[in-house]
Amino acid sequence: MGVTKQTLQPGNGVDYPQKNSLCAIAYTGALYDASKADNYFMGKEFDSSRSRGPLKVNIGMGKVIEGWDQGVLQMSLGEKAILTISSDSAYGPRFVSSHP
Template identity: 40%
Template sequence: MQQVKKGDTVKVHYHGKLTNGSTFDSSEGREPLEFEVGGGMVIPGFDEGVTGMAIGEKKTIHIPADQAYGPKQEEMIMEYPRDRFPADMTPEVGMQLNMSNGSGQNFPVMIAEVRDTVVVLDANHPLAGEDLIFDLELVSIDGGSPLIIMP
């Protein structure tokens, strides 16, 4: 029976939940997630979770924050003057925005708090600091490229 190993391209159906049971993402109703194991395309804990699985196997994995999106970083939370927002925009907690770092690179932020004169913006990944739970089902394995190619 073929088992997933580093370098394989796999297809996986998943249901991602927080430790409080709320769903943050799922492949239900969509194509399964396809990625190369060990290729840096998914969080490290997800790579480790599928390694060793066989086609058709289902399992639940628990990924601590440090193997997912890392801890929340305080330096990624900043105050932005409220009067610098467009006049026709009402900032609200939970609103997703894109900011520019001045070098032409955009990055997503979320409004964490609205005060009288400033808006607190959080540039951490929305799942930073969270332990994650995934229900997985391995759909397919496509073995990696062979190291030795026969003529």
């Protein structure tokens, strides 16, 4: 599956990050739950930047999960989106089984 992006709020449509661009990313990580269609299929939350502030990272350099490296490069400045990332582009199948 890789990565799919659902835009919640469009960005400026002009400024897209390039590989190695420093990006500030506010995020919430949640497991996919097919029964939660009314909440963008977001199941159990396992991480969030809310209390720490945005993560600053050079995108496209393998410093974050592959799905972020791919998905963030498709987002323009100010965009808010949901990235649905398959386990092979995230933490792998063992992560899912360890977070019931």
